[in-house]
Amino acid sequence: SQQGEEDPQALSIQEGENATMNCSYKTSINNLQWYRQNSGRGLVHLILIRSNEREKHSGRLRVTLDTSKKSSSLLITASRAADTASYFCATAPNYGGSQGNLIFGKGTKLSVKP
Amino acid sequence: GAGVSQSPSNKVTEKGKDVELRCDPISGHTALYWYRQSLGQGLEFLIYFQGNSAPDKSGLPSDRFSAERTGGSVSTLTIQRTQQEDSAVYLCASSSGLAGGPRWETQYFGPGTRLLVL
Numbered sequence: 001s002q003q004g005e006e007d008p009q010a011l012s013i014q015e016g017e018n019a020t021m022n023c024s025y026k027t028s029i030n031n032l033q034w035y036r037q038n039s040g041r042g043l044v045h046l047i048l049i050r051s052n053e054r055e056k057h058s059g060r061l062r063v064t065l066d067t068s069k070k071s072s073s074l075l076i077t078a079s080r081a082a083d084t085a086s087y088f089c090a091t092a093p094n095y096g097g098s099q100g101n102l103i104f105g106k107g108t109k110l111s112v113k114p
Numbered sequence: 115g116a117g118v119s120q121s122p123s124n125k126v127t128e129k130g131k132d133v134e135l136r137c138d139p140i141s142g143h144t145a146l147y148w149y150r151q152s153l154g155q156g157l158e159f160l161i162y163f164q165g166n167s168a169p170d171k172s173g174l175p176s177d178r179f180s181a182e183r184t185g186g187s188v189s190t191l192t193i194q195r196t197q198q199e200d201s202a203v204y205l206c207a208s209s210s211g212l213a214g215g216p217r218w219e220t221q222y223f224g225p226g227t228r229l230l231v232l
Contacts, residue, residue: 031218042118042205042223043157088156092218101173102221104149104157 006089006108014113019076021108023089024069030092032065032072033102037086046074046087081114116140118224120206126230127196135191135227137206144211146189147221148181151203160204163189164211196231203228 007022023032031050035043049056049065049072056063062075076083086107093103119138127133139146148160159173163183174180178196183189193200203226209219 033220035223041203042225043207043221045220045222048220090157101159101162101170102147102157103159106154106156 006087006105008108009106010109010111012111012113013079015079015081017079017112019079019083019110019112021074021087021110023072023074023105025072025089025091025103026070027091027093029067032063032092033090034061034063034072034074035088035090035104037088037107043088076110079110079112081112084110084112086110118206118208118222120204120224120227122227123225124228124230126232128232129198130195132192132194133196133229135193135204135206135229137189137191137208137224139187139189139206139208140222141187142210143208143222144186145209145219146183147207147209148189148191149205149207150175151205151226153202157205160191193229196229198231201229201231 005024013019029051031048033048034046036046037043047058047061047063049063051067060077065072086109088104088107090102090104118140121136125133144165146163149157150160151157161174161181162170178194181191205223205226207221207223209221213219
């Protein structure tokens with residue numbers, strides 16, 4: 001079942017603008033990860049934020065986590081055409097069950113126009 | 115190797131035939147995962163291998179799906195008697211297996227196998 005839900009489903013911006021994508025989830029988590037996917041192929045890990053962290057940065061990426069609202073956001077600053085891709089959040093639920101089961105959302109499709 | 119590799123890149127088959135999809139994980143990674151991604155959807159977990167432990171098969175959608183991992187490295191996902199609804203991209207990922215459990219680890223994905231069942 002899908003735990004993470006990204007919002008919006010699609011986002012179109014101009015190069016140089018900032019892009020913000022949100023992720024909501026349902027259950028208590030150990031951590032939340034963001035991945036990027038180009039052209040429906042393999043995913044690339046972007047960043048992992050632990051449940052006891054509130055904000056994390058990596059280059060032009062900024063991720064926030066609000067466990068009280070069960071939500072996370074991914075901000076890409078000064079976007080480039082090369083940032084065009086689908087972005088997925090993935091949660092590691094903090095309950096028994098599959099130890100390997102990262103639960104992915106359906107993704108936000110970002111289009112950055114030059 | 116440098117990254118996770120999968121073969122074939124694309125596979126077209128007829129309904130009812132069996133298919134085998136292969137995954138070569140990053141050398142030294144003990145954890146290996148299979149996911150399925152249908153068009154426009156997120157990733158659906160299928161199966162997880164960790165070292166010599168029994169695999170977690172909780173995500174396999176039916177008994178037509180099976181996977182094995184020989185020698186703790188290469189993995190093969192087999193779909194028997196394929197159906198049209200099996201059409202999807204099948205993604206393999208691996209992780210080091212060292213961080214206290216896969217939920218803490220970065221997963222490295224292969225490029226996927228795009229399966230089309232006619």
